[in-house]
Amino acid sequence: NPTKDCNVTGLIFKSSIVKKTNIEFDVNLTHAEDSLFFLQTLLNAKDIIVIHDIVYKYNYVNNSSVRSVNENQFDSYLPTIYEIYKIDGFSKNVYDEIYAFVLNQVLIVLVNNIYSVNNDKSIFSLLKYEKKIxxxxxxxxxxxxISFKYCDKKRKLLFHLMQKHRYYLLGLICRQKSRMNKRKG
Structure with missing residues (x-):
């Protein structure tokens, strides 16, 4: 799950890699900038150690900027996505994950913005924004x-709906996910 794993929360980076490569957060990016930083650092790392213990707790905030209703929210992700696409040197399976990352960003915007339970626009208006994205x-x-080899069943279904232009069904699923998220928060 590149959206979950491709960020800097709960991660420690060796400072020598960051200093040697001059990798910094791009202050001009407003969304997913940590994903760009993570991938640039990953490309320059010789080793990666994964600890499966829970060492970090993420607090879900319903009214954060990422979860506020804004039909143009995806436009905020585009600059970072284009920067990620410019990175060269990854293996084929990492590029598959980058495609999944892009599509996961679409899902985030669809669930948290377009089909948010807080968005009271008409279904026709929502479908228009979904199609635009x-x-x-x-x-x-x-x-x-995208290769579905690395996707879980749920994402595979959602990505297939995107490929087949099943906008209405995808929208219904995203609205339901938004309802579930609201109950969590």
Whole structure:
């Protein structure tokens, strides 16, 4: 799950890698900038150690900027996504994860913004925004190139709905996920 794993929460980076490569957070990016930092650092690391113990707790905040209703929210992710696409040197399976990352960002926006339970726009308006996002060139490229080998069943279903232009069904699922998230928060 690249959206969950491709960030800097609960991670420790060796300072020598960051200093040697001059990797910094891009202050011009507003969304998913930690994912770009993570991937740039990952590319320069010789070793990665994974600890399976719970050492970090994430607090889900319903009214955060990422979860506020804004139909143009995906536009805030695009600069970072394009920067991630520029990174060269990954293996094929990492590129598959990058395609999944792009599509996961789409799902985040659909669940937390477009189909948010707080969004009271008409279904026709919501479908229009969903179609706009799914027809972005970078989203289409990800849909055309993704390998489902690394996707769990739930994401595989959602990505297939995107590929098959099943906008209404995808929207219904995203609204239900938004309801579930609201109950969690």
């Amino acid at each position: 799914l027809n972005e060139q970078i989203v289409q490229e990800s849909l055309n190139n």
